[in-house]
Structures are given as C-alpha cells and as structure tokens.
Amino acid sequence: xxxxxxxxxxxxxxxxxxxxxxxxxxxxxxxxxxxxxxxxxxxxxxxxxxxxxxxxxxxxxxxxxxxxxxxxxxxxxxxxxxxxxxxxxxxxxxxxxxxxxxxxxxxxxxxxxxxxxxxxxxxxxxxxxxxxxxxxxxxxxxxxxxxxxxxxxxxxxxxxxxxxxxxxxxxxxxxxxxxxxxxxxxxxxxxxxxxxxxxxxxxxxxxxxxxxxxxxxxxxxxxxxxxxxxxxxxxxxxxxxxxxxxxxxxxxxxxxxxxxxxxxxxxxxxxxxxxxxxxxxxxxxxxxxxxxxxxxxxxxxxxxxxxxxxxxxxxxxxxxxxxxxxxxxxxxxxxxxxxxxxxxxxxxxxxxxxxxxxxxxxxxxxxxxxxxxxxxxxxxxxxxxxxxxxxxxxxxxxxxxxxxxxxxxxxxxxxxxxxxxxxxxxxxxxxxxxxxxxxxxxxxxxxxxxxxxxxxxxxxxxxxxxxxxxxxxxxxxxxxxxxxxxxxxxxxxxxxxxxxxxxxxxxxxxxxxxxxxxxxxxxxxxxxxxxxxxxxxxxxxxxxxxxxxxxxxxxxxxxxxxxxxxxxxxxx
Amino acid sequence: xxxxxxxxxxxxxxxxxxxxxxxxxxxxxxxxxxxxxxxxxxxxxxxxxxxxxxxxxxxxxxxxxxxxxxxxxxxxxxxxxxxxxxxxxxxxxxxxxxxxxxxxxxxxxxxxx
Ligand SMILES: Cc1cc2nc3c(=O)[nH]c(=O)nc-3n(C[C@H](O)[C@H](O)[C@H](O)COP(=O)(O)OP(=O)(O)OC[C@H]3O[C@@H](n4cnc5c(N)ncnc54)[C@H](O)[C@@H]3O)c2cc1C
Ligand code: FES
Numbered sequence: 152x153x154x155x156x157x158x159x160x161x162x163x164x165x166x167x168x169x170x171x172x173x174x175x176x177x178x179x180x181x182x183x184x185x186x187x188x189x190x191x192x193x194x195x196x197x198x199x200x201x202x203x204x205x206x207x208x209x210x211x212x213x214x215x216x217x218x219x220x221x222x223x224x225x226x227x228x229x230x231x232x233x234x235x236x237x238x239x240x241x242x243x244x245x246x247x248x249x250x251x252x253x254x255x256x257x258x259x260x261x262x263x264x265x266x267x268x269x270x271x272x273x274x275x276x277x278x279x280x281x282x283x284x285x286x287x288x289x290x291x292x293x294x295x296x297x298x299x300x301x302x303x304x305x306x307x308x309x310x311x312x313x314x315x316x317x318x319x320x321x322x323x324x325x326x327x328x329x330x331x332x333x334x335x336x337x338x339x340x341x342x343x344x345x346x347x348x349x350x351x352x353x354x355x356x357x358x359x360x361x362x363x364x365x366x367x368x369x370x371x372x373x374x375x376x377x378x379x380x381x382x383x384x385x386x387x388x389x390x391x392x393x394x395x396x397x398x399x400x401x402x403x404x405x406x407x408x409x410x411x412x413x414x415x416x417x418x419x420x421x422x423x424x425x426x427x428x429x430x431x432x433x434x435x436x437x438x439x440x441x442x443x444x445x446x447x448x449x450x451x452x453x454x455x456x457x458x459x460x461x462x463x464x465x466x467x468x469x470x471x472x473x474x475x476x477x478x479x480x481x482x483x484x485x486x487x488x489x490x491x492x493x494x495x496x497x498x499x500x501x502x503x504x505x506x507x508x509x510x511x512x513x514x515x516x517x518x519x520x521x522x523x524x525x526x527x528x529x530x531x532x533x534x535x536x537x538x539x540x541x542x543x544x545x546x547x548x549x550x551x552x553x554x555x556x557x558x559x560x561x562x563x564x565x566x567x568x569x570x571x572x573x574x575x576x577x578x579x580x581x582x583x584x585x586x587x588x589x590x591x592x593x594x595x596x597x598x599x600x601x602x603x604x605x606x607x608x609x610x611x612x613x614x615x616x617x618x619x620x621x622x623x624x625x626x627x628x629x630x631x632x633x634x635x636x637x638x639x640x641x642x643x644x645x646x647x648x649x650x651x652x653x654x655x656x657x658x659x660x661x662x663x664x665x666x667x668x669x670x671x672x673x674x675x676x677x678x679x680x681x682x683x684x685x686x687x688x689x690x691x692x693x694x695x696x697x698x699x700x701x702x703x704x705x706x707x708x709x710x711x712x713x714x715x716x717x718x719x720x721x722x723x
Numbered sequence: 724x725x726x727x728x729x730x731x732x733x734x735x736x737x738x739x740x741x742x743x744x745x746x747x748x749x750x751x752x753x754x755x756x757x758x759x760x761x762x763x764x765x766x767x768x769x770x771x772x773x774x775x776x777x778x779x780x781x782x783x784x785x786x787x788x789x790x791x792x793x794x795x796x797x798x799x800x801x802x803x804x805x806x807x808x809x810x811x812x813x814x815x816x817x818x819x820x821x822x823x824x825x826x827x828x829x830x831x832x833x834x835x836x
Contacts, residue, residue, distance in 0.1 A: 157831070192782070192784065193775075193784060193829065194826075194829050196775060196781075196782040196784060197775045201776070201779075201781045202776050202781050202782075204779075289781065290781055301828070307834065308828060308829045309831050309834075310825050310826070310829040310830070311825060311831075331831055333817060333823070333825070333830075333831070334831065334832075338831070361777075362775045362777060362779075363774060363775055396752060397750070397751065397752030397753065399753075399780075399798055399800065401779065402778065403778050403779075593764075593768060594764030594765060594768060595764075598764065637768075638768045638769035639736070639737075639738075639769045642735070642817050642818055643735075643771045643817045644736070644771070644818070645763075645771055646768060646769065649768075
C-alpha cells in the first residue's frame with residue numbers, strides 16, 4: 152500500500168446525489184444530523200433525475216379532483232399484483248407534500264389558470280402529472296434540490312467520489328470505502344448510518360436511456376453488504392425510445408410527451424397500426440400500458456415487420472408545423488438541428504431499458520435488512536411491483552429520499568471505526584491485478600454483458616436463454632473480471648473505476664437472470680415466451696441475498712394494506 | 724467503412740504532453756462524444772474524458788475544446804474531415820481531456836484534511 156487513505160467521518164453518509172440522495176441529505180440535516188453527500192459524478196448531475204424530461208405523478212388534485220387513494224389504485228393496477236402496497240401507499244400519500252415543498256422551493260411546475268397544470272399519462276385514470284416546460288422537469292428538479300442542498304447547514308458535498316464497498320461489522324453498517332477519481336486514491340468514511348441512493352441499472356442493457364452512472368451499483372453494494380434485494384426480475388422497457396435517425400443532445404425517451412400532447416401514430420414496417428392486435432387500444436390516444444406497447448413492437452419486429460433500423464415508425468406527418476411549434480416551441484428547433492422534420496417523415500422508435508422496478512428491500516422507514524443501512528429512490532424495490540406507472544419514479548425518489556434521510560438521521564449511532572475493517576476494500580482499489588497478458592478490456596467485457604442482457608435477459612425471455620446468460624455471467628465473474636486490468640493509475644485513471652463498474656454490473660446482472668429464471672410465468676415487465684401465462688400461484692415477491700458467496704432466493708408474500716378509494720367531490 | 728480522423732491533445736497525470744491521432748469509424752450524425760467512447764472501448768482504454776448523460780445534453784460534464792472552440796462533446800457533430808479535440812485551457816489539467824471543473828464546495832481537498 153502506498154499511503155494511508157484519507158479518512159472522513161459523518162453522522163449520515165448519503166451515497167449518490169440524484170433526486171433521492173439530495174432529498175435524503177436535506178431531510179437528514181433537518182433532523183439534526185451531519186451529512187456527507189457523495190456522487191461518483193457531479194452532485195445532482197450524474198444520474199437519471201437530471202435526464203427526466205417528462206412528468207411527475209401526484210394526487211394534488213389541482214386539475215381535476217383527486218385523492219391519493221386513487222393514485223394508489225392506479226399504481227397497484229399497473230403493478231400486476233406485486234406492489235408492496237405499504238410502500239406504494241406511502242409514495243402516493245406523501246407525494247403531494249413533496250411536490251408542494253418543491254413548489255415552495257421554486258421548481259416552477261407549469262401552471263394554468265393559477266393552478267398546477269396536470270396532464271394525462273398512460274395508466275392513470277385522470278390527469279395527474281405535473282411537469283416543467285419545455286421538457287425541463289428533471290433539470291428543474293435537480294437544480295432546485297442542488298440549490299436547497301447548498302442552503303442547508305450541515306451538508307458536506309463531494310463530487311467524483313465513488314463508493315466501492317460498504318463496511319459492515321458486528322451486524323451493522325459502519326461506513327464505506329470510496330475511490331477518489333480526481334486523486335486516484337482510496338478514501339474511508341465512518342458513518343452512524345448510510346443511505347444508498349445510487350440509482351438504477353439500465354446501463355446493463357445494450358439499448359437504454361441510461362447515463363454512464365446507472366450500472367446497478369446500488370444493488371451490488373447492498374448485496375455485498377448482506378442486504379436483501381426484491382423483484383430483481385422486473386426491468387421496465389420504455390416502448391418508444393428513439394432509434395433513428397441519429398439524435399444528439401436530446402433524451403431518447405422524448406417522444407412520450409409528443410405522443411400525449413399530439414397523438415402520433417405507431418406503425419409497423421408496413422405502415423400499419425398494430426397495438427390492437429395485442430389487446431390494447433391506442434390509435435393516437437396513447438393509453439396502451441408500457442409493457443403491452445413494448446411487447447407489441449418486439450413481436451412485430453420478430454415477425455419481420457420492423458422499420459428499417461429494427462423498430463417501429465412513429466408518425467406525426469398528419470400535423471402541420473404550426474401545431475408542432477405551438478406544442479413544443481424550442482424543441483422543434485433542436486430537432487431541426489438534428490435534421491428531423493416531423494411533418495415530412497416518421498422517426499423510428501424501439502423499446503429501450505428505462506427503469507428498474509426491483510431493488511433493495513426496505514421497510515416503510517426505508518431501512519434495509521442490514522442495521523444502519525437505508526435506501527431510497529430507484530435503488531429501492533417493491534413500490535412499483537411488476538410494472539411502474541408512468542410518472543411514479545420521480546415522486547418515489549423525492550418521497551423515499553425524504554423518508555430515508557429522516558429515519559437514517561434518527562437511527563444514526565455513534566461512529567465506531569477501526570481502519571482494519573476497510574483493509575480489504577482499500578486493497579481492492581490500490582492493488583489491481585497484475586498484467587496477465589492478453590487480458591480482456593473493459594470495453595469488450597462490458598459490451599458483451601450489455602449484449603447478453605439485451606438478447607437473453609431482456610424483454611422476451613425463455614428458460615434456455617436465461618440459463619445461458621446466467622452461466623456466462625458467472626464465468627465472467629470467476630474468470631474475466633479477475634484478469635481485467637486498468638491501463639493506468641492515478642488521477643482520473645478511469646480504468647480503476649471501470650473495474651468496479653464491471654464488478655457491480657456482473658453482480659447485479661446475476662440477480663436479474665436468476666430471479667427471471669425462477670419466475671416461471673409472465674407478468675408485467677417479465678415476459679417468458681416459454682411460459683406466457685400469469686400464474687395466480689406466483690403472486691409473490693422474490694428476494695435474493697448473498698450468503699457465503701452464492702445467491703439464495705426466497706419467495707415472500709406480497710405486503711398488502713387495507714384502503715378504500717375515497718369518493719371524489721363533484722367537479723369544482 | 725468510412726472513417727474520420729480525430730486528433731487529441733493529451734497529457735497530465737504521469738504522462739507527457741502529446742497529440743495523438745485515431746481513425747474512428749464514421750456514421751452520419753455521430754457526435755464527438757461517440758468518437759471518444761469508441762476510442763476508449765476499441766483503441767485506447769487509457770484515454771480520459773468526462774461525460775455522464777450521453778444523449779440528453781443535461782449533465783454538462785462533457786465540455787471541452789473542439790477545433791479550438793469550447794463545446795459539448797455530446798452535441799458537437801463530427802464530419803468526415805474529422806476534428807482536433809483538447810481540454811479547456813482556463814482550468815487545471817488533470818489528465819488528457821479532463822480538467823478540474825468541480826465546483827469549489829464539492830471538492831475532497833476543500834475539506835482541509
Ligand atoms: C432519460 C430518463 C427519463 C426519465 N423520465 C422520467 C419521467 O418523466 N418521470 C418519472 O417519474 N421518471 C422518469 N425517469 C426515471 C427517474 O428519473 C428516476 O427513476 C429517478 O430520477 C431516480 O432518482 P435517484 O435519485 O434514485 O437516482 P439518480 O438520479 O439516477 O441518481 C443516482 C446518483 O448516484 C450516483 N452514483 C451511482 N453509483 C455511485 C457510487 N458507487 N458512488 C457514488 N455515487 C454513485 C450517480 O452518479 C447518480 O448521480 C426517467 C429516467 C431516465 C433515465
Ligand atoms: S454528456 Fe451530458 S451534457 Fe454532454
């Protein structure tokens with residue numbers, strides 16, 4: 152070892168600074184804790200939150216009368232019987248409070264006639280989704296929280312610090328070990344409690360809407376710490392991700408708001424509408440659930456009716472320029488820079504991995520199965536069951552973030568630290584495997600994993616494909632990862648980071664493939680071609696944990712809660 | 724296959740200052756960031772640059788010099804003539820295209836330990 156690692160101490164350590172992590176930091180500080188908020192990338196910039204361009208589901212009832220129990224009913228309906236109903240109820244019940252708090256912090260929810268404007272989105276019974284124009288929801292949320300974090304006493308922020316391991320001793324999380332990217336060295340952190348808010352996993356799939364920091368690290372860190380994960384088989388595919396022509400500088404899922412504002416016709420390679428064939432109605436009204444739309448496009452592609460680049464057409468050619476400009480003003484210019492004129496020709500879309508329903512198993516207090524370890528945001532599993540209702544993810548990030556910070560602050564114990572606890576994890580950072588000659592590179596291995604996940608653990612699964620994927624993932628863990636070697640060391644040597652990225656990606660991928668193999672039915676986002684029916688007998692959740700180096704599975708009953716939809720008043 | 728020549732000003736860390744050139748497979752509409760990612764994955768895994776969101780132009784991390792002008796790597800388009808890429812010149816160089824762009828209150832060394 153070269154030098155002693157830098158050592159930091161805090162009451163509450165928050166890992167990841169997206170919507171969930173920033174809210175957790177604010178809430179923990181409000182509850183009297185000293186907080187250390189870290190991000191592998193830059194605070195508030197590295198993950199999904201800043202990339203979200205659309206809507207946030209919340210029963211504030213400003214557009215039409217609404218009540219959180221109605222939001223809950225829609226959430227449970229989308230979740231296909233598998234939502235952890237207590238978590239879902241918390242999401243819906245506390246959503247309005249968080250959205251109004253964000254409003255006080257001047258996020259700038261778009262207004263109409265003096266109230267928050269709420270629009271319709273797929274799967275909702277009524278217009279329930281708030282947003283910030285134009286396509287600015289996520290950037291506005293991220294900026295507001297960044298400002299708020301800066302104004303809250305007691306929060307220390309550090310960017311480019313990437314947590315590689317949690318330290319668990321005597322049955323409790325004691326802190327973490329991290330890689331300081333700028334300095335190229337290890338950092339140890341003692342903490343009274345830890346909140347994992349490191350986001351989702353969609354980067355594991357070849358076609359995705361992910362940033363580079365969404366490679367499943369939350370789940371891998373939790374697993375290695377001994378925590379339970381739940382519902383890992385349920386990865387949501389966004390049906391109409393941008394496919395062609397090449398679109399630079401815009402969110403690949405930007406066609407969603409176009410469709411809900413303007414309709415837009417979804418056509419196969421033969422220019423025919425096709426959603427109806429798969430049991431949903433659509434024809435420009437955009438009400439088909441996401442999983443059905445994704446499935447329908449995949450099936451059309453498989454049947455040889457794909458658009459030229461392997462997806463479906465989305466056509467707005469029935470609209471004129473003035474209508475487009477009225478709805479999307481500046482966005483139309485950005486499209487023109489990309490050489491796209493929607494009045495002239497359709498664009499191509501295809502399903503892309505977009506969100507993860509599964510994740511770390513938590514109590515309603517956001518406590519994981521490891522004492523002192525909390526989770527929030529997309530890292531948490533359960534609230535959305537087998538399929539997420541659109542707009543629920545940002546609400547989830549804010550609500551669960553606030554709760555995790557709040558309860559972690561209350562539970563934070565005195566910091567106890569012994570530097571020997573971190574020796575192994577620090578050693579992982581400082582002693583990378585020696586060159587074994589012919590070692591595979593990160594680019595090769597990660598590319599192979601993304602391809603494998605897309606082909607065999609993606610939208611249309613079979614037992615055979617899942618078994619093949621599982622055995623290759625395990626082989627990569629046992630043989631390739633130990634041989635992979637960073638090309639350089641020191642400041643901003645990305646190869647060191649990438650070694651940890653691959654380790655986390657493989658650990659997370661293994662849990663998806665294993666749980667998908669073990670769920671012998673089709674339900675929501677988990678579609679088995681060899682087992683197309685939904686089995687009533689499998690209305691349970693699967694938990695997975697690491698014990699003695701291998702994954703073990705357990706089926707647990709779905710957590711239910713009693714509730715009744717509250718009658719809504721007559722239209723005001 | 725069409726290719727485009729990419730020249731990159733490199734240095735910092737423990738490496739000498741130099742300019743290196745790469746021939747990158749070219750397809751219409753591709754971004755400078757696409758080319759950099761291709762180089763890391765296929766030609767030189769030691770190349771350092773910052774980026775996060777790839778397509779959304781939201782994170783603003785990928786700012787650098789393209790043919791001498793400050794630009795985002797993800798929105799700057801490539802053509803078959805190729806480009807010269809360098810780091811921002813008004814900040815401390817860390818490695819290759821990475822300079823110290825961290826806000827002052829987000830630095831590990833600002834903790835004074
Ligand atoms: C393109 C896109 C559009 C979307 N649109 C919508 C929408 O319109 N409505 C909606 O409700 N939802 C939407 N979603 C989903 C929603 O944005 C996310 O679920 C939500 O923002 C997740 O917030 P988070 O804070 O949990 O994670 P993120 O915002 O992803 O933040 C996680 C942070 O953790 C950091 N991190 C990762 N690993 C580590 C580590 N090891 N150490 C330290 N830091 C780490 C990352 O750099 C990142 O900054 C969208 C998602 C995407 C990708
Ligand atoms: S990669 Fe995010 S702005 Fe360029």
